[in-house]
Amino acid sequence: MPTFSLTDLVKEQLLAVQDYSLLAGRSIGNVFTRPRYVADTLLQADMIGVGSLPIVVLTGFFTGAVLALQTSSTLQQFGSLSLTGQLVSLSMVRELGPVLTGLMVAGRNSSGMASELGSMEVTEQIDAMRAMGVDPSKKLVTPRVVATVVMLFFLSIISDLVGLAGGFMISYLLLGLDANQYWTTAYQSLRFGDVFMGLTKPMLFGYIIATIGCYYGLSAKGGTQGVGRATTQAVVAASVLILVSDFFLTRLLMGFFHY
């Protein structure tokens, strides 16, 4: 009967971190070397960007709406209902837009990448690719990383916008706020640091989603069960990493912009 060894476990985890770091680093390095798989990148951008649009729009809209709804009662107690636009705007742009979009795309695409590459791994298609002289990190990983980073950037902007629209719908229809007042406070409250923070985060989250999805896919072992396990692990790891990195990046940028 195999015995549990703490040393082996630590070694295994360190090896996994090393393998992930190498894959993540190579995915960036490949951008600067030939061949570049432009068609594959565009295909992935379509699948990740356009494909994720419905869930991102729905999530963003209802998050903005519920944010306005939940905060209105508190703001009303202090006679500051007119600040609803500002609150929705800052929350969506700085935090909820990028994070919720990241989590949604992680659930949809990190799992998709892990299962697709995992299936290729267990059926020797990755070995076949290497055997034919094609680098899987260039052909499979880099297009997914580039496409996810770029598309998550734009998806977050869309999420912010529809979130503001959701908040406006509640403010205008239920709370009776003036439309001009809502949009003016929402727009004027945003500073450069807020927008910078809101646009930096999705790029980091996109990188995490794609590299984690590809890493777990390419490390899949043990047939269809292994692919299923890789898929689950990819979603969990990507989601946790998004939330953890969000905290540290927020702290860093808040320090940088003197919040």
Add this chain to the structure above:
Amino acid sequence: MMSTPSLPAERSDDPAVRDGQPVIEFDHVALGFDQPVLEDISFKLPSGETKILMGVAGTGKTLTLKLALGLLKPDSGRIEVLGEEVSSMREQDLFSLRRQIGMVFQESALFDSLTVEENVAYRLIEETGHVTDEIHARVLEALRFVELEHTVRLFPAELSGGMRRRVAIARAIITQPKVLLYDSPTGGLDPVTSDRIIELIVKQRDVYQTSSLMVTHRLQDAFTMASHYFDREQNKMVPVADGATRDVHTKFLMYRDGKVIFEGTATELLQDNDDYVREYLS
């Protein structure tokens, strides 16, 4: 044996085939995972020769092919392929070498989201980015070689196991590689389909003189290869006549417990007195 369709022109003499240098050389190679699998493997594959690798399951035959391709690194020993030491090369440097080698995987390993044409043309598309008229013509030629011209627009899932194996052969030979590696190309197939695939391998051996390393469990396939040649006039595989001295450039290699226990011709294998070899052949 069934006849095969007309042949494309023979490949012009390749320097690697002419000069008789080994195209693959294993020198005291060892590899293990939790336990040792290959312990002390040494052999040479001269250019133009086919070596049939035999042994019971788990003796490291497939690992040998993956080591030759540089898909795995040995724990110790040296592996040279086409004059390059693959055991010490970086992954990035191996890609150009691998383009000169064809590999037929045990389960075909076709890309299931690509059509047969895209699978066969995979290496060529890498260079151009898309299927050009010239690539399409070469795909048809390769598919004609394996008698599957009509499957060009189909997906691998629409093919039978034997057809997938033949498409994998077409994919491996389309660039006319200097070395071919076959991993149980007839494994799990019916005798008729197996014969057809062996005929294709013999055709590749005799018409293009491609050096190859073939793993097989089927003794019948191994001895068919050692006792038949491809007759271009009859356009089919025929047995070497009794008493004839035709060299079919095919030798055997047998593994046992991670070591080579036999290397030689079919005749030498049949005359070998080793108990294990006798048992394996019986």
